Amino acid sequence: MVRTSVLSDAMNSINNADRMGKRQVLIRPASKVTVEFLNIMQKNGYIGDLNKCGVISPRYNIKISEVEKWVTKLLPARQFGHIVLTTSAGVMDHNTARRKHVSGKILGFFY
Template sequence: MVRMNVLADALKCINNAEKRGKRQVLIRPCSKVIVRFLTVMMKHGYIGEFEIIDDHRAGKIVVNLTGRLNKCGVISPRFDLQLKDLEKWQNNLLPSRQFGYIVLTTSAGIMDHEEARRKHTADQHFKIDCR
């Protein structure tokens, strides 16, 4: 069976493992988008270290969980987003100003909404809702 959205499947695996209280989760297949998304999550302390395993197929990622993640998911379909509309999306998607991040794919790479505002870039978005 073909996976339609690899990132959505990976984030669902992380959510399910976090709800069950697991310490690690195995994500497959591996992609550059997943690795960059996990890097943003790790930078903000929602997950621990992760290891990429090359099995000469699609690859695997082993993620260490810290127990700090409440929910993360993909906004589907991806919407084009302008910087002036970012505040509106932030109010609609995030539970509070102090919690969570919206992760954007921009021409400058994958980054959270605060970094996109600092760099003045915004294109499409995903969501990490973490408390």
């Protein structure tokens, strides 16, 4: 079986383990993007207290002006959750991208 997206497989295994009540998940293989995504989740405190995480495929280009539209589409509330973007300044959440005034491709979300 061919893996189409390592990041998508990782997020699905995290969601499945969370539903089953497991506390640990082994993710293999792991790409640099997957590690950065998980680092952002950890910095925001969502590793132990996660409701849902997902990947957006294909990775759409979004402008700074379109970030709010994606936030209302993907997240359950304005101040709840994060959208992860890959930009020229690195992988970051939508709040950091807005502060740094950069845009890029959307990777996924978590809340």
